[in-house]
Amino acid sequence: xxxMLSGIKPTGRVTLGNYIGAIKPFVQFQNEYEMIIFVANxxxxxxYQEPKDLRKNTKDLIALYIAAGLDPEQVTLFLQSxxxxxxxxxxxxxxxxxxxxxxxxxxxxxxxxxxxxxxxHIGAGIFNYPSLMNADxxxxxxxxxxxxxxxxxxxxxxxxxxERFNSRYSDTFKLPEPIIPKVGGRxxxxxxxxxxxxxxxxxxxxxxxxxxxxxxxxxxILSAVTDSDSHVKFDPENKPGISNLLxxxxxxxxxxxxxxxxxxxxxxYGDFKKDLAEVVGDELQRIQDRYNEVLDGDYLDxxxxxxxxxxxxxxxxxxxxxERKIGITIKK
Ligand code: ATP
Ligand code: MG
Numbered sequence: 001x002x003x004m005l006s007g008i009k010p011t012g013r014v015t016l017g018n019y020i021g022a023i024k025p026f027v028q029f030q031n032e033y034e035m036i037i038f039v040a041n042x043x044x045x046x047x048y049q050e051p052k053d054l055r056k057n058t059k060d061l062i063a064l065y066i067a068a069g070l071d072p073e074q075v076t077l078f079l080q081s082x083x084x085x086x087x088x089x090x091x092x093x094x095x096x097x098x099x100x101x102x103x104x105x106x107x108x109x110x111x112x113x114x115x116x117x118x119x120x121h122i123g124a125g126i127f128n129y130p131s132l133m134n135a136d137x138x139x140x141x142x143x144x145x146x147x148x149x150x151x152x153x154x155x156x157x158x159x160x161x162x163e164r165f166n167s168r169y170s171d172t173f174k175l176p177e178p179i180i181p182k183v184g185g186r187x188x189x190x191x192x193x194x195x196x197x198x199x200x201x202x203x204x205x206x207x208x209x210x211x212x213x214x215x216x217x218x219x220x221i222l223s224a225v226t227d228s229d230s231h232v233k234f235d236p237e238n239k240p241g242i243s244n245l246l247x248x249x250x251x252x253x254x255x256x257x258x259x260x261x262x263x264x265x266x267x268x269y270g271d272f273k274k275d276l277a278e279v280v281g282d283e284l285q286r287i288q289d290r291y292n293e294v295l296d297g298d299y300l301d302x303x304x305x306x307x308x309x310x311x312x313x314x315x316x317x318x319x320x321x322x323e324r325k326i327g328i329t330i331k332k
Pocket of ligand 2: 150198
């Protein structure tokens with residue numbers, strides 16, 4: 001069975017973008033692939049997190065994965081900070097990546113700009129985190145890393161570093177392939193469809209949160225920015241707002257964009273948005289019902305403990321192999 005890996009940072013409330021780009025696909029993949037999924041809490045520290053928010057966001061994220069349909073028996077689900085090997089491998093790999101490579105990461109450039117605008121200091125973690133991400137990925141030799149468009153560059157960096165390590169020492173890491181979904185890889189902000197919907201974005205109005213009260217998310221869809229035309233047509237260049245809504249509709253309903261265009265031929269944006277609000281509302285309601293159930297008792301703690309143990313078994317072996325190859329250990 002091919003292996004797939006992915007992580008999400010607990011940096012805010014989970015958005016519909018995260019759900020569509022990173023949670024829902026896994027539920028579909030779990031029967032076909034061996035899935036390794038972690039909450040990237042070490043990465044969340046690159047920007048200050050209020051401790052009580054971090055705790056809540058972490059718990060919610062795990063609960064939402066399960067609520068969305070991930071089967072904890074089948075997948076390996078864990079907190080990054082529970083598997084200490086990530087940070088250690090991150091250090092070794094960080095020594096193999098250049099300052100130039102790190103400064104070319106577009107995520108770094110935009111996060112740095114964001115931090116500068118807020119007037120705060122820019123932590124070194126914002127610069128360094130792709131090398132920790134290299135470790136997160138390469139540790140598990142995944143065949144595929146499904147990511148949104150925004151993370152593709154990081155998977156490419158991981159491939160480059162893996163190649164570098166393999167040729168300097170000897171074959172150690174598998175080169176992972178990024179998988180970018182054709183539809184839903186980049187859900188845009190509903191108020192500004194030129195910007196990606198992000199959980200850390202300060203303006204929540206254009207952002208649907210999976211745990212939003214259902215009437216709030218419906219309202220956000222009804223007031224989404226579109227254009228002055230009235231044709232429901234997929235044209236990201238000229239009609240970014242409506243195209244984004246079409247992508248959301250397509251993923252949640254399972255209908256293709258063409259089917260949706262035909263369905264709404266001759267109808268205005270009003271009908272389209274009303275139906276989409278219902279479709280999204282129903283999906284979120286189903287997740288929220290299950291979310292409330294899984295928060296009960298020690299269920300999540302037990303899942304995380306078992307998940308970390310499974311992940312550690314792989315991580316320990318890999319780290320030991322790396323340490324033998326680089327000569328840092330004197331053990332055979
Ligand atoms: P942050 O603003 O803190 O970076 P984020 O919303 O971008 O938060 P991440 O934790 O960076 O979320 O990414 C988690 C996963 O969700 C990644 O696989 C990423 O590619 C995917 N993702 C994030 N935003 C979107 C989006 N708008 N559309 C589709 N996928 C997304
Ligand atoms: Mg992001």
